[in-house]
Amino acid sequence: MNFKSVIFVVMIVTGVLLLACGSDKQAQSQTDSNARLELANAYQNNGLYQAAVDEYLVYLAEYPVEPERRANTYYTIANIYFDRLNDYEKALEYYFKIKYLYPESNLQGETGKKIVNCLERLHRSMDAARVMEKEASLDQEAVAESRPGQVLADLGDRKITQGDLDFQVTKQPPYMQDQFKNKETKKQLLQQLIAEELLYESAKRKGLDKDKDVIEASFQAQRALMVQKLLQDELQDKINIQPEDVELFYMAHKDMYVEKDSKGNVKRQKPFEEVAQRVAQDLAMDRQQQESQKIIERLMQTKKVKIYENRIR
Known part of the structure; x- marks a missing residue:
């Protein structure tokens, strides 16, 4: 065999080896991507x-994903933000990705409705109305199911799955779960x-989402929730109760933990062990009220609030 023949054989063998290695890497990449996707699904x-x-974002960033699968994954992410985390701005971000980056996706129709829902929850009614007008002429395509679990109820354009039901259970107080x-x-x-979904849709069709009483009640509810969330965030690290604090509070307020007869006379003093949870x-x-008052006083000083008690009638 001459030198040229040897070189030719070496090149062929090298090419075969490279193809084999490439095939192995591709297979490994596919295995890794499937594992990553399964992990994301397990978390959800x-x-x-x-x-x-x-x-899901790591899966999209690190592995080659075909466009339709990528759109479906973005849709799953958007729905998690919308349905589970109540982060409507982030949900809107990913719905828009589908809307504009994957115009051929069969999710387009449903994504348009979701965008409207996000805008409504963000109190951007005019933007929502504009999108609704644009979407009205679009055909509604079948949507790949993104909520985990079997479908338990089909309400036409809305499905309730086992995952939805389980999620509602987790939203109940621990003692009720x-x-x-x-x-x-x-x-x-x-x-x-x-029932809630059907009644909500019926009320929406009647335009009650634009009713002035509903709008005012929504505003008041939002205001109260914002105040509650502010206090919760402010007080989270300020209230640190130790076991000995609970017992000291009991000793200082023993008159609160007594058993009385029908005439209001004290029959017995309840021991600490019996009422420890209530005392805590x-x-x-009590600590929350004290800390809340400090926050209010600080805000009043900052705003230089003036109160004219003599004008109260």
């Missing part, structure tokens, strides 16, 4: 919503969700 199915979003461990109570909760709650409320 188990209520770890922010972790799920993070993993045990009530939803059996099928019958979950069935009742599902019926409640269906009372102490927490």
Whole structure:
């Protein structure tokens, strides 16, 4: 075999090896991407919503994903922000990605409705109306299911899945969640969700979302929630109650923890062990009131508030 023949054979062997290596890397990449996607789905199915979003974004950033799959993944991310995290600005961001980056996606029709819903929740009614007019002429395509679990109820353009039902259970106070461990109570909760959805859609069709009383009540509710959230954030690190604090509070307020007869006379003093939980709650409320008052006084000083008590009639 001459020198040229040897070189030719070496080149062929090298090419085969490179192809084999490339094929192995491609297969490994596909395996890794599937594992990453399964992890993101597992996070979502188990209520770890922010972790799920993070993993979906890593999946999109690190692996070659075909356009339709990419659009579906963005839709899943958007729905997590909308349905689970109540972050309508982030949801809007990802719905817009689908709307403008993937115009051929079969999610276009449903994405338009979701954009309207986000804008309404962000109190951008004029923008929502503009989008609605634009979307009115579009055909509504079938939408890939993005909520985990089987569909439990089909309301036409809205489906309620097992994931939706489980999520509603987690929103209940901890002491109530045990009530939803059996099928019958979950069935009742599902019926409640269906009723609320149907009534809401009916009210919306009648234009009650624009009713002045509804708008005012919504504003007042939003205002109260904002105040509550502000105090919650401000007080979170300021109220630190130790076990000994609870007992000291009990000793200082023993008259609050007595048992009285029908005439209001004290029958007995309740021991600390019997009322420890209630004492802890009372102490927490007392601390919250004290700290809240400090915040209010600070704000009043900052704004230089003047109160004219003599003008009160």
